[in-house]
Amino acid sequence: MTFSPGFLSPQVRERIEAEYRSRRPHSRDMFARSQRSFPGGETRSVTHYDPFPTVIDHGAGSHLFDVDGIEYIDLVNNYTSLIHGNAYxxxxxxxxxxxxxxxxxxxxxxxxxxxxxxxxxxxxxxxxxxxxxxxxxxxxxxxxxxxxxxxxxxxxxxxxxxxxxxxxxxxxxxxxxxxxxxxxxxxxxxxxxxxxxxxxxxxxxxxxxxxxxxxxxxxxxxxxxxxxxxxxxxxxxxxxxxxxxxxxxxxxxxxxxxxxxxxxxxxxxxxxxxxxxxxxxxxxxxxxxxxxxxxxxxxxxxxxxxxxxxxxLTTAAISELNAHAQHLAEHIEAAGADRGFPLVVTRSGSILNVHPGDAPVTSPADAHRFPPERAALHLALLLEGIYTTPRGMINLSTALSEDDLSAVYRGYDRACERLAS
Ligand SMILES: Cc1ncc(COP(=O)(O)O)c(C=O)c1O
Known part of the structure; x- marks a missing residue:
């Protein structure tokens, strides 16, 4: 089956967004305050997403903590720069x-x-x-x-x-x-x-x-x-x-x-x-x-x-990161297929991008398909305690434990369940 634009139900999208808003009052208020000082409330284009971004309070190893006290596994690592996680x-x-x-x-x-x-x-x-x-x-x-x-x-x-x-x-x-x-x-x-x-x-x-x-x-x-x-x-x-x-x-x-x-x-x-x-x-x-x-x-x-x-960042550490990334890519694609919310993962080493849909993603034009599904996947993952980029790019750090990786697997499973329901 090939999924055409709009395979996410609008009700599911609204439900996910409502839950996101309701659990983040401090992020919402801080974003409103930030809009008085920064154009659009931000000083870095990629960090914005609707309805408002989660405001991070601090990071420790493989985890981020937001201003509402919610904990996340960090799969952004400041856009691939924190290869050993936060505050290594x-x-x-x-x-x-x-x-x-x-x-x-x-x-x-x-x-x-x-x-x-x-x-x-x-x-x-x-x-x-x-x-x-x-x-x-x-x-x-x-x-x-x-x-x-x-x-x-x-x-x-x-x-x-x-x-x-x-x-x-x-x-x-x-x-x-x-x-x-x-x-x-x-x-x-x-x-x-x-x-x-x-x-x-x-x-x-x-x-x-x-x-x-x-x-x-x-x-x-x-x-x-x-x-x-x-x-x-x-x-x-x-x-x-x-x-x-x-x-x-x-x-x-x-x-x-x-x-x-x-x-x-x-x-x-x-x-x-x-x-x-x-x-x-x-x-x-x-x-x-x-x-x-x-x-x-x-x-x-x-x-x-x-x-x-x-x-x-030794040769052994790089091999381990890349092997974990390959397994994660396979797991995410299987999670999407099994739950009826298809996902394609592109990857190089320990950097991956998760794309909604079931058609191959082989060019930059393919990476812009299904914007509402992409945005909803991002919010659904945040609700599951998995911190990813809005565009679906994720990457691994050496700080991730086996338990963290298992939690990431479960997070994608549950996010797909939410989105397909
Ligand atoms: C391939 C590539 N080149 C250059 C840059 C720019 O680096 P910086 O954000 O440190 O200015 C980036 C940033 O993401 C990048 O991914």
Missing amino acids: PPIAEAISAAAVTGTVFPSMHLSQLRLAEEIIARVPAVDMVRLTNSGSEAAALALRIARRATGRRALVTVSGGYHGAVPPFTEGEPKTRTLPFGDSAALSDMLDDHVAAVFMEPFLGAGGVIPQDPGYLRAAQEAAHRVGALFVVDEVQSLRNSPHGEAARLSLDPDLVLMAKIIGGGLPIGAVGGRRELLELTAATRPEHLEHAGTFNGHVATAAAGLVSLQH
């Missing part, structure tokens, strides 16, 4: 130590050097690195390096891809060319000698956790190099999925690599790594260097937290 004690210790001896200095320091050395040892395409304060800033710096290296202006991205919230990676920029997803033929049409760089994610993260075909990624790398453009792999989300990053696993050899999220251990960070001669364009020891300033670049506490985050 070794990271808390590293941050506390930095809080006592100085959080940020107007000079280089050992913490940032250690983090750089860890990243270089881990990611084969990274000979050298520059630290920024977010993945968005890292994308912007990579583009500046590419423009300086090639003397060209245009950049190429993939439709449904995401490289952060700053121009020219945001919509409607004249120098940005967008490739249709997975279309190998379009590579030769769109790439020419005006292109400075081609940016690709191994899987479209914000685009619905849609893996890109490895053959297509390699073709894009070749096409970029054929026209003299740089090939940039955005590992902001994917780095966690393999011991040396996804580019290495997929036999890609990028000129530049973007990183963020897990390399900051829960504090703000981004990084551009890559070929020595490209990174050295930013060396202040060179007279004509590309300026890369930033008051908080290489922040002491962030670097210390990021080092612990990476050191504790």
Whole structure:
């Protein structure tokens, strides 16, 4: 059976929303108060959902606690950045130590050097690195390096891809060319000698956790190099999925690599790594260097937290996370099918996206189907104590216990029961 738009009954949707509202009076009031200070009540677009977002009070390990005293298992982990869960004690210790001896200095320091050395040892395409304060800033710096290296202006991205919230990676920029997803033929049409760089994610993260075909990624790398453009792999989300990053696993050899999220251990960070001669364009020891300033670049506490985050993300931990994620994906699809609320799960490593419906999800366009069902699944899971993103993206942390995972399985079972009833 193929489910067409609107397979959720309006009564079920209303019932779920009414229960959500009735159990969260403090979140409702705080959101109303927040709307007087923040446009739309928020300072980050993705954190909004109707009727009002649950306001978090604190987190501990694999759990979040909201201002109404409701406890959740955290499957968001601040959008894949908290790979060891909330307030992971070794990271808390590293941050506390930095809080006592100085959080940020107007000079280089050992913490940032250690983090750089860890990243270089881990990611084969990274000979050298520059630290920024977010993945968005890292994308912007990579583009500046590419423009300086090639003397060209245009950049190429993939439709449904995401490289952060700053121009020219945001919509409607004249120098940005967008490739249709997975279309190998379009590579030769769109790439020419005006292109400075081609940016690709191994899987479209914000685009619905849609893996890109490895053959297509390699073709894009070749096409970029054929026209003299740089090939940039955005590992902001994917780095966690393999011991040396996804580019290495997929036999890609990028000129530049973007990183963020897990390399900051829960504090703000981004990084551009890559070929020595490209990174050295930013060396202040060179007279004509590309300026890369930033008051908080290489922040002491962030670097210390990021080092612990990476050191504790061992090969064994990655394999375990990925295996748990595979079982969870199978369970969720079976839970939906058995209960008459069909779900498709897309996955890369320990990052998954749960999509309503029973048709395959293989492109970013497929990840936008059934908005009411998607929204209702999110609220139903919150009612079951499972904290997910509104768009259905979830990811695992090393803080999740076997009991937590069993509770997640039950949560999806019950949410599907509510939605199918
Ligand atoms: C693939 C990818 N690149 C870049 C970014 C931007 O990173 P940040 O939010 O740290 O600016 C994100 C954020 O989600 C991302 O998923």
